[in-house]
Amino acid sequence: MxxxxxxxxxxxxxxxxxxxxxxxxxxxxxxxxxxxxxxxxxxxxxxxxxxxxxxxxxxxxxxxxxxxxxxxxxxxxxxxxxxxxxxxxxxxHTSILAHGVTTRKRKKQNYCFSDDEVKIQRNGLCMHFMKHLFGQSDIVDERYTMKKLLIAIPELSDTFYFQQKERFMTKIKKDKDRIAVPEDVVINYKMSDSRFAEYMSHHFQWSFERKSKHELLFGISSQDMKPWTSVSLLYDMGKNQYFIPAQKEQFLRLPxxxxxxxxxxxxxxxxxxxxxxxxxxxxxxxxxxxxxxxxxxxxxxxxxxxxxxxxxxxx
Known part of the structure; x- marks a missing residue:
């Protein structure tokens, strides 16, 4: 910078x-x-x-x-x-001055960064800013592999595709407080349209509006309108493009x-x-x-x- x-x-x-x-x-x-x-x-x-x-x-x-x-x-x-x-x-208090994250003990042989994990601690900066900035306090002791975290960053999508020939996110269209999700996403999630609408409403406060051609239209929450706080929409800043995970298991519920x-x-x-x-x-x-x-x-x-x-x- x-x-x-x-x-x-x-x-x-x-x-x-x-x-x-x-x-x-x-x-x-x-x-x-x-x-x-x-x-x-x-x-x-x-x-x-x-x-x-x-x-x-x-x-x-x-x-x-x-x-x-x-x-x-x-x-x-x-x-x-x-x-x-x-x-x-x-x-x-002093307990929030630590980083609030730990890594597992590394293996000296055959170590793979993508498989490495981090674990969120109860005390420290991580949980403190998650609670005060994003209103999340239920991720204590959660573990995340590096790969699972990195595939949630849209700018790395092409890197993963080059290396693994797999896309971990799907493009969606966003217009102000409404998004259009391609029907292919619903199929990949192995859900019916109604089950997908219910799932997104329950976990992310999306409001199903209607099905239009080959898309499902949703109104989204105020949090998801802001990509820096969103826990469901992924945003590529360079391309000005929004995505959601290609599989429901890839949702991290982390901004x-x-x-x-x-x-x-x-x-x-x-x-x-x-x-x-x-x-x-x-x-x-x-x-x-x-x-x-x-x-x-x-x-x-x-x-x-x-x-x-x-x-x-x-x-």
Missing amino acids: TYHEWKDLALFYSVESTQKFLEKVYTLNGIEDAKKNSFKNSERFIYFLKHAESFYKQASYSPLEIKPILLFYGMAQLIKACLITRDPHYPS EMAIHYLVLYNIGMIARYETEWWYELLTQHISDDYVLIQQFLLVTENKFPKYAFQFLLHF
Whole structure:
């Protein structure tokens, strides 16, 4: 991210404007002492953003060997900036200062990044921002493989197709608060039209309207209108295209910002503590993992700051 690309987030680099912004956010979200808290947090908010910018700027100039570490800490600073718009007292206790994610013990032989797992802990930054930013608190102890997380990022769809000749998501049409789902999706989900409508309504608050030609039309929830908070729609920022998982088992019920956090945490841990495997991967290109990791880093470096900005604007 160059400074020019960071210019949207740099709009907040004024205590005067940020104080007004935070007061408005706190008021709209029913947080007590909005004026007092906005005064207390305006400088902190700016510092989080500026610290994030420094990490992302250094990452843009850095080699792949250390880029994940810089991107992860930049991401964490952006999350903290978003957090104090919803939790003005963050951090209220030390238990939420940890990352809130663990990785399983790695096997030294035949290790495959795509099969590696992360587990969400009860305490730490991960659960705290999931609860306060996205209203989710029921994912404690959930485990996710890297592949399951990465196939939920639309910009990586072509990479997976090149490597595995399989598509893990299906294009849909979105128009404001309505989407059109191709009938092929319903067939792939092994459901009738009515069962599919019931499933999407129950899990994602979609409202079935009617069937039109070879499509099912739904009204979608306010959360799904915003791709940075959506847990059902997948959004390719470069193509301005929306998708849903090709199979119902591929729904993660995680917003994409959380997916980026979990994947980047794991890559950062590998870069720091699994040096031998990391350098073998980067220098010898021994597996498809190299391309997946490289492509993911390209996507998250550009996409996550933009999602953070959109989150802040659409409070």
